[in-house]
Amino acid sequence: MDLDKNKPGTASSRRRYVTTRRLDRIFVELANVYRFNARFFKEVWLPPYEFKEIIRQCYEIGVRSLPLISLTGFIIGIVFTNQSRPSLADFGATSLLPALISVAIIRAIGPLVTALIAAGRVGSAIGAELGSMRVTEQIDAMEVSATNPFKFLVVSRVLATTLMIPALTMFTTLVSLLGGYLNVHQNELTSLSVFFYQVFDAITFLDIIASSVKSVIFGYTIGMVGCYKGYNSSKGTEGVGKAANSSVVTAMFLIFIEELLIMQVINTIRAF
Amino acid sequence: MEAKEINPNIDRNEKVISIRGLKKAFDDFEVLKGVDLDLFKGENLVVLGRSGTGKSVLIKIISGLLQADEGSVNVLGREVGALKPRELDALRLKIGFSFQNSALYDSMTVRENLEFPLIRHAKHMTEAEREDTIQYVLEAVGLLQAINQMPSELSGGQRKRIGIARTLILKPDIMLYDEPTAGLDPITCIEINSLINEVQEKFNTSSIIITHDLTCARAVGDRIVMLLDGQFQREGTFDEVFESNDERVQSFYNYNFID
Numbered sequence: 001m002d003l004d005k006n007k008p009g010t011a012s013s014r015r016r017y018v019t020t021r022r023l024d025r026i027f028v029e030l031a032n033v034y035r036f037n038a039r040f041f042k043e044v045w046l047p048p049y050e051f052k053e054i055i056r057q058c059y060e061i062g063v064r065s066l067p068l069i070s071l072t073g074f075i076i077g078i079v080f081t082n083q084s085r086p087s088l089a090d091f092g093a094t095s096l097l098p099a100l101i102s103v104a105i106i107r108a109i110g111p112l113v114t115a116l117i118a119a120g121r122v123g124s125a126i127g128a129e130l131g132s133m134r135v136t137e138q139i140d141a142m143e144v145s146a147t148n149p150f151k152f153l154v155v156s157r158v159l160a161t162t163l164m165i166p167a168l169t170m171f172t173t174l175v176s177l178l179g180g181y182l183n184v185h186q187n188e189l190t191s192l193s194v195f196f197y198q199v200f201d202a203i204t205f206l207d208i209i210a211s212s213v214k215s216v217i218f219g220y221t222i223g224m225v226g227c228y229k230g231y232n233s234s235k236g237t238e239g240v241g242k243a244a245n246s247s248v249v250t251a252m253f254l255i256f257i258e259e260l261l262i263m264q265v266i267n268t269i270r271a272f
Numbered sequence: 273m274e275a276k277e278i279n280p281n282i283d284r285n286e287k288v289i290s291i292r293g294l295k296k297a298f299d300d301f302e303v304l305k306g307v308d309l310d311l312f313k314g315e316n317l318v319v320l321g322r323s324g325t326g327k328s329v330l331i332k333i334i335s336g337l338l339q340a341d342e343g344s345v346n347v348l349g350r351e352v353g354a355l356k357p358r359e360l361d362a363l364r365l366k367i368g369f370s371f372q373n374s375a376l377y378d379s380m381t382v383r384e385n386l387e388f389p390l391i392r393h394a395k396h397m398t399e400a401e402r403e404d405t406i407q408y409v410l411e412a413v414g415l416l417q418a419i420n421q422m423p424s425e426l427s428g429g430q431r432k433r434i435g436i437a438r439t440l441i442l443k444p445d446i447m448l449y450d451e452p453t454a455g456l457d458p459i460t461c462i463e464i465n466s467l468i469n470e471v472q473e474k475f476n477t478s479s480i481i482i483t484h485d486l487t488c489a490r491a492v493g494d495r496i497v498m499l500l501d502g503q504f505q506r507e508g509t510f511d512e513v514f515e516s517n518d519e520r521v522q523s524f525y526n527y528n529f530i531d
C-alpha cells in the first residue's frame with residue numbers, strides 16, 4: 001500500500017516506468033494496436049451484425065471514390081505509357097509496350113495508386129469522423145445505450161474498406177490499362193484485341209492473386225488505421241485534426257512497407 | 273425561482289444507487305477521494321460542485337464508462353465494476369445518461385437518433401409502435417416538429433431536449449443528467465428544469481442531476497449534495513446546504529446569486 005498518497009511530491013513515485021518513459025509509451029501503444037486488431041477479429045464474427053451500416057459504408061467508400069479513382073487511374077495509364085515509350089524505342093522494342101504496361105500496372109501501380117488515393121480520401125474521413133464522435137462523446141453515448149460502438153463503427157468501416165479497396169483496385173487497373181491502350185493505339189496503331197491479348201499474355205495467374213491479396217491487405221490497413229486513430233483520438237478539436245492527419249500519414253507509410261514485404265514474398269514464391 | 277416541493281413518492285427504504293468510498297485518480301491527479309452517496313427511489317438528487325471537481329467522472333463511473341480505482345458502486349443491486357460486458361449492457365438499459373453536450377449522433381436525423389436504441393433493444397416493436405414511441409417522447413420534450421431535422425440544425429437547448437428524449441425512450445429507472453442547463457438562457461433553463469421534474473413524475477424515475485447552476489438545483493432537487501475537494505461535504509435540502517459558514521460554500525452561493 002502506498003501510505004503517503006496525499007503528501008505532495010509523491011506523484012512520481014506512483015508512476016513507475018519499466019524502461020524509459022518514451023519507450024514505455026511505444027510498448028503501450030503497440031499493445032493497444034494489437035488489442036484493437038484482435039478485437040476486430042473477435043467481434044467481426046459475433047452477432048448482432050450491423051448490415052445496414054456496412055452497406056452504407058461500402059457505398060460511402062466504394063461508390064463515392066469512383067470518380068476520383070477513375071480519373072487518376074486513366075491519367076496514370078496514359079502518362080506511364082507515354083513516358084516508357086522512349087526507353088523501349090531505343091531498342092526498337094515499342095511492340096513490347098503492352099506487356100510492360102500490363103506488368104507494371106497490374107502488379108504494382110494499380111493496387112498502390114488505389115490504396116494511396118483511398119488512404120487520402122477514405123482514411124482521413126474515417127479518422128476525422130470517429131475522432132469527432134469520440135470528442136463529442138457520441139461514442140460514449142452509444143456505449144451507455146448498450147450498443148457496442150466498436151461493432152457499429154469500427155467493424156463496419158474496416159469490413160467496408162477491406163471489401164471495397166480490392167474492387168476499386170480492379171476498376172483502377174482496368175481504367176489505367178484503357179488509358180495505356182489509348183496512348184498505344186494513337187502511336188503504334190495497335191488494335192484493342194491485340195493490346196489486351198498482349199496484356200494478358202504478359203501476366204500470370206499468380207500476379208492476379210498477388211494483387212488481389214495485396215489490395216485486401218491495403219484495404220484492411222486503411223480502415224484499421226483510420227478507425228484506430230479516430231476511436232482513440234484525444235479530446236479537443238485538435239485531437240480530431242490530428243486523428244485525420246495521422247490516419248493518412250500512417251496508412252500511407254504502412255502501405256509502402258507492406259508493398260515491399262509482399263513483393264519479397266511473391267518473388268520467393270515465383271522462384272519456385 | 274421557488275424551491276421545489278419535495279416529491280412525496282420518494283421511498284427512503286429503497287436505494288437505487290449506493291456508493292461507498294469511491295476513489296478515482298487520473299495518473300497522479302486524484303479527482304474523487306472517497307465519495308459516499310445514496311440515491312433513493314423516486315428522488316431527484318442534485319450534485320453541486322465547481323468545474324473540474326469530478327462530477328462528470330462520478331456519473332461516468334456509475335454508468336461504467338470509467339472504472340473506479342477503489343470503493344463500491346452499487347446500482348440497482350449490482351456492483352458496476354464487477355459486471356461482465358453483457359450484464360453491464362443489461363444494467364445500462366435501465367440507466368439514461370444525458371450528456372453535458374447532448375452527444376447526439378450528428379450523422380443521423382432526430383428520428384434516427386431516437387430509433388437507434390429502439391431498433392437494437394426493443395426488437396419486439398413493430399415499425400408503427402416505434403413511430404408512436406418516438407412521437408410520444410418528442411411530445412414529452414416538446415419538440416415534435418424537429419423530428420426530421422439534423423442535430424446541426426437545432427439550438428443548444430433543443431439538442432439538450434432531444435438528448436433527454438433519446439435517453440427516455442427506453443424508459444430507464446435512473447436518469448443521470450450532466451449539466452442539463454449549462455450554457456442556456458434563463459427561460460430555456462426554466463423549461464429544462466420543469467422537464468426534469470415532469471420526467472420524474474411521468475416516468476417515475478430516480479435521477480442524479482449534476483449542475484453548478486443554483487437556480488436549477490433549487491428548482492429540481494429533492495436533496496442536494498455538494499462535491500468539494502473530491503468528497504461530498506454538505507448534504508440536505510437547498511437551504512440546509514447553504515446555511516453553512518464554510519467559505520467555499522458561501523462563495524459558490526454568492527457567485528451564483530450576486531451580479
Ligand SMILES: Nc1ncnc2c1ncn2[C@@H]1O[C@H](COP(=O)(O)OP(=O)(O)OP(=O)(O)O)[C@@H](O)[C@H]1O
Pocket residue numbers: 298303321322323324325326327328329330372484
Ligand atoms: N478521461 C480522462 N482522462 C484524464 N483526466 C480526466 C478524464 N476525465 C476527467 N479528467 C479530469 O478529471 C477532472 C474532473 O473532470 P470532470 O469532467 O468530472 O469535471 P466536472 O466536475 O464535470 O467539471 P465541469 O463542470 O467543467 O463539467 C478534470 O480535472 C479532468 O481533467
Ligand SMILES: [Mg+2]
Pocket residue numbers: 327328329372450451
Ligand atoms: Mg462535467
